[in-house]
Amino acid sequence: MRPLTETETQTLFAKLANYTGNSLKNLIAPLDNGPNADRYVFRLHQSRCYYVRLSLANLATSISRDKLLSLGTCLGKFTKTGKFRLHITALPILSEHARYKVWVKANGEMPFLYGGHIVKAHVGRWSEDCPEHQGVVVYSMNDTPLGFGVTARSTGEARRLDPTGITCFRQADCGEYLRDEDSLFATS
């Protein structure tokens, strides 16, 4: 387990900034105003990046590397080429700071949770002025975050789309907790 290097921090933030707005800086803000206030940090462990309280990260140093499975919230994984892949486990953090949102109707929830893209007929409502290929967080109509994806069309273009046209490409959904149960938290 180690902190991130500069380039790693940059790639991670660039990825997170796809989905979030300026409020992202609250992620690393100290929890209170004290001089030795606890704060959240990013830690890399076996190519996975964890968002974890500093005090907890310090405690975790007493556990040997091969025995440590996970700590804090897993945000995603660094690929061998240095890119970063967000996992569904990062959803709570993304949904808190989301910039563009898509709400899916009740009839579109299950298709999305089974790994399908979002078609226009299933969209309940969405954020205005959303450009093409922009990261969005997907919610159900009662504001429960279901996953995240990338818009296929800008809001203006999507209005002219036919009901079966794809408006948002799925990137991760809560169904992965079941579908990828074996690989989501596996260390190898």
Add this chain to the structure above:
Amino acid sequence: MAPSRTSTMKSKHATNKSGIRNSKTSSKPQSDGVSKSKKPKSKGPPPKPQKSAGSLATLKKKRRVYTEKELDIPTLNMITPIGVEKPKGKKKGKVFVDDRESMMTILAMVNADKEGQIESKMMKARQMEEIREARKAEADKRQEMRKSKLDEAKEGLRKKRKRPTGDGDGKENTRSEAAAGTKPLKLKKKSVSFA
């Protein structure tokens, strides 16, 4: 001192030579003997010449101190490639970013970058939208024009058909017929040319 030691050495050589051992084993002590013989020689001379020898040695050492760059020796194939130089005095390994300030600066940079990207995307989308709108309006206009032209032609035809029925004269009728005849022909020609 010196002569006595040399004598001992001689005796050693003598013992070796006189010994029944093989030539290989006998060669080793010979070399030992030589090295030993050197030591007493250096020790043997009086202190003054010793000092001079020491100063000479230091001079020699000073001369010998050259860096490889100064010597301009052609570079040879080594384990590390010639172009790669290890930075001296630098920390080995990765440099971590763990303090809040540097993380904030990176975050601000990334955020500004993303903001710019989104802005440019939006601008592009808006421009495209405008162009699309203009094109659509133009197409609509053209369609309208075509429709109105067709309507006009239809109206003209209707009027000309109505005229001969109202007027009973043959001349006018023929004229109108000729006009009517020519007009459809022209129309036909037009249609052919379009096709």
